[in-house]
Every structure is written in structure tokens, then in C-alpha cells.
Amino acid sequence: MCEKARVIVRMLQGCNSMNKLRKIHSHVIINGLHHHPSIFNHLLRFCAVSVTGSLSYAQLLFDRFDSDPSTSAWNYLIRGFSISSSPLYSILYYNRMLLSSVSRPDIFTFSFALKACERIRSIPKCLELHGSVIRSGFLADAIVSTNLVRCYSANGSVEIAFKVFDEMPVRDLVSWNAMISCFSHAGLHHQAFSMYNRMGNEGVCVDAYTIVALLSSCAHVSALNMGVMLHRIACDIRCESSVFVSNALIGMYAKCGSLENAVGVFNGMRKRDVLTWNSMIIGYGVHGHGVEAISFFRKMVASRVRPNAVTFLGLLLGCSHQGLVKEGVEHFEIMSSQFHLTPNVKHYGCMVDLFGRAGQLEKALEMIHTSSCHEDPVLWRTLLGSCKIHRNLELGEVAMKKLVQLEAFNAGDYVLMTSIYSAANDAQGFASMRKLIRSHDLRTIPGWSWIEIGDQVHKFVVDDKMHPESALIYSELGEVINRAILAGYKPEDSNRTAHTLSDRCLGSADTSHSEKLAIAYGLMRTTAGTTLRITKNLRVCRDCHSFTKYVSKAFNREIIVRDRVRFHHFAGGELIVIRVLYSLGVLLKLSPQDSLKGKVRETGDETIIDTEVVIMVWNKNITETRKSTKEKRRIQTPEIAET
């Protein structure tokens, strides 16, 4: 290399902006050095892969280069495009390389091309690259084959991803993590767990990435015991203070119904990001605790973390479930006016639910019309649900007609509409629904509930007879029902209400609903005082809701039921709200009415608590219940730490 070229290469190594690069480039051209391979590579490298580079300039350089680019030159371009907004170009350059260059792809080329393929969502390209990887013998490279696993996974082909993984000659920790994430994303949570077990058997250690992926699966299937175990492992390998791990832990605890522990993790964090706050707000939202969600939202804004669309989803969810119409509307408005976020279908869905649940059905309808998504069946279905609650036949018919017109009707819609007709004693309408059901051969989704006991998950369906301890469970359930009745439970009379008609025709008369079986089993198999956590796929019916409430009183147990959309938290025969004064580490359990009546208020720098509500003090693993007194207590709120 001549002295001039050496100087230019040194200049390029120190280059930090496109302006400088352009100057150097013209200098190169003047000196007639633009076909010098080393200089070309350095120019290309800066344009294609540095943060301040320019991919279009890289293309320009590439097109004007008149000898055959080296593999590394191709790699720069393929790499640059693979992480750009147009990954397709990455593939185009890869194809061009194969067809027009003497330079052959190496392991790096495949890594970058696979990364691009992961983002363009094309199974045929995946298969083609897979073939080339095999032919070139690079399948033995752990990174290349892990990229292949990710590629199939991102394209929705879990089976092939697993096959590639299973046949990998060399695997490392990242490969295992990729496979676990793949299962977790695909909703195959138990497969994700079994990968973890296999890792243990093969002596592979886990890291923070493994834990985050597994925690996400725990959150989805409410596997609290598994989640707690992962929390312990995170502490053992000292990654529990990573923001990723902490956020995943908060999400897991909140979705497993343990807000106490979610708050515990939240309090211990040194750094918090949007996801940290969102996880807490969503946690409160899905528990139906709008007031608390709003309080977290205020603290979030005060600590200068910018809320995003998901933040507002959590807020609106909490407001609609707690019946906070005014607050919901307020936050829906500031979402766009103050935070410049555009509401999407899900936000409109929450608003329709907010108005509908509160009985303001006309406003709910208006919301659908003013939204940008008035053809979305979910919104109409939400309205239909509200019409059922408030027994509004006219609007119910409007919603149902719309669903039929959109060809989006399902069995659930028919169930709702049928019960609206029944409630209105409209035999004709009822008959027309039956006809529709027959002609479309629609089946309802079977309901099931599960409960985690030890490391086992027990799943129940309606009138379940499959469980090995079935007989015992039914005799226990009889006993439980009797004790609940003594505590005040009134089983819903199936002959009295309008439900009868629809229940009979749909085969879901109020027999032993799956959550009743799960509760009976939980009472049998856990020691006195243990909290029961039930998860179910549908909504909890009114009778089971009331049943659970009285069981919590009769057996003195906290029972937390997670249904399709929210949590129901029962204790002492009440539906309760957990109010956390997180800056104090104080945890209050009170009824939603108390919360609404403002028995806990934060005014300026102090918090006022009416102590007739039950107070629990949260302190690491110790919870202590203090009995109420009638006087008012004033507690100084200290500065919020580390925000």
C-alpha cells in the first residue's frame, strides 16, 4: 500500500460524520484511489454500519466500484440493511452476491442475511437460506444455526425451528434461550418450561435472558410457584436488579395475582423505565383498581417517564372495571391532547366498555361511531355485552345486526343475545336466535379453570369427572357449598331467571362450574390460610362470583380468581382492592366502596387514612394485620425515593 493510501485509511478510521466522509471521499477520487480495495472497504464500512452513516451513500459507493467486491464488502452492505428499515435490500444484495460475484458467503454473510430474513417474514426465503447454510457446512456454527432457529420462529414455524434446534451439532446458551423465547412467543408455555428442564438435565446454566423468557410464560399461565422459583434463581445468579428481569418479575407477579410481590420488586428497583411503570399500571388495571392505576400514572409522569399507548390501556382498563367514567374520559382525552398519542382499537374498546358497563349505552354507541374503527367487531361485541348487563333489547339488536352484517358473529354473541331476549321475555326473538345457532352449527368455547398446587397444575372443566380424585372433590364441594350457604351464599335459582332458557338450549345450566371444582380442590390440598389462586379462560359467572365471595368468608381464605379479562380478589366475604402506598411500604386491603369514598386520600404531601379499613403492613416476607380503630390517623408521606 502506498503512503497516500495509508494516510487516507488512517483518516477514515478517525472519521465520525458523513460530512467528513464526503470530504475524504472527494480527496480519494482526486488521487485516483477509489478502486483501492482497502480504501473502498473502509469507506463502505463507515457508510453501511456506523450509527451516523448513510446506506444510500453506501449503495452509491458500491455501484461505482468497478472491481469485484470482497466478501467483507458484501457483508458490510448486507449487515447494514439487515438492521435498517428496509431489510429486504439485505436479501437483494445477498442474491446479487451469489449470482454476480466470485466472493462466496461466509458465516458472517449468513448471520446477517438470516437476521434480515427474520424481519421480512418469508418462509420460502428461510428455507432457501437454510439449504445454502447446509450446503456450505455452516450448520456446525452455533451462531448461524441459532439465527436459523430465530428465523423460523419469527416466521411462525415453531416445528421447523425446534427441528433445527434439536439437530444442532453445537448448541450454546443463546441457542437454548432462542428456543425458549420461540415457544413462549408461540404460546407454547409448557414446552418452554420443558426446555428449561432439559437444560438442567444437560447441565447448561441459565442467564438473565432465560429467566426473562420463562417469566413471561409464567405470567401467561399464572404459574406463581414457578415464577417464585425463577425469582430465587435470579437472585442466585445476581441478575435480579437488571431492569429487564425486574420488569418481567413485576409482570409475572401482577399477572399471577400477587400485587404485593409486584410492589416489592418495584420498590427495590434503582432504575425504572416505561415498562416498569406500565407493568404496575396494567397490574392494577387488570385487578380493576382504577384509582391506584391513576395514582401510579401520576407518579410516573412526576418522575418524568413518558407514558405510551400501553400505559393508557392499563389506565382505561382500570377505570372501566371500577366504574370510573369521569376519570376514564379525562385520561382518554389527555392521551392525545397532552401526550400526542393516537388511540387505537383497544383504547376505543375500553371506552365502549367504560360507558357500556356504567349503563351509558348511548354514549358507548356514540364512541363506536366517532372512532376510526367502527367496523371492528370487537367494539360491537363489547356493546352487546353491556346491553346484556343493562337489559337493553333495542341497542342489543342493533349490535347483533351489525355483527351479523360484518359476518363476525360467534357463539358468544348468540349466548349474549339469547339471554337478552330471554330477559325481555321475547319468545319470538329467542326462537330466531335458536334457529341461527342451528343453521351455523356454532359451539360455545368450553370453560375450564386451573389451580397450581406445588409444582402441579390441576385443570378442571364443567362437571369434570376426569380428575383422579374426582369423587373426593365432589364430596368436598358439597361440604364447601353448605358452609358457604351458612355464611350467606344464595345459590342462583335456576328456575327463576331468564338464564334458564338460554342455559338449557346451550347446555350450560348452572351445574358444577369449573372454578367451583378448582376451589374445592384447592381447599382440600392446601393448609389453612393459604391464598387460593384460580385461573380460568372465560368470564366468571355471577353465581360463582358470589360463591367465591362467601367461601372466602366461611374458610377465612384469600381467593384470587383471574378470568379472561381481569382479576377478582376476595377476602373475608368481600371483593377487595389492594391499595399500596408504595413509598411507605404500606399495603392496605379495603373494599372498592371504601376506596371510592376516599377513605384513603393523598393530599399534597400527606396521606390520610381512615383506619376503620383493614390495614396490612407490607414488609418483605412479613404481613401483619392490624385491627381497625375509628379515629383518623395522619401519616406523613416521605419523599418518593429514587425516581
Added chain:
DNA sequence: CTAGGGTTAG
């Protein structure tokens, strides 16, 4: 001379 991974709603 250059590679791979992560968390939130329904």
C-alpha cells in the same frame, strides 16, 4: 475486519 439473544394489554 465483521456475529447471535430479552420484558408490558386482549
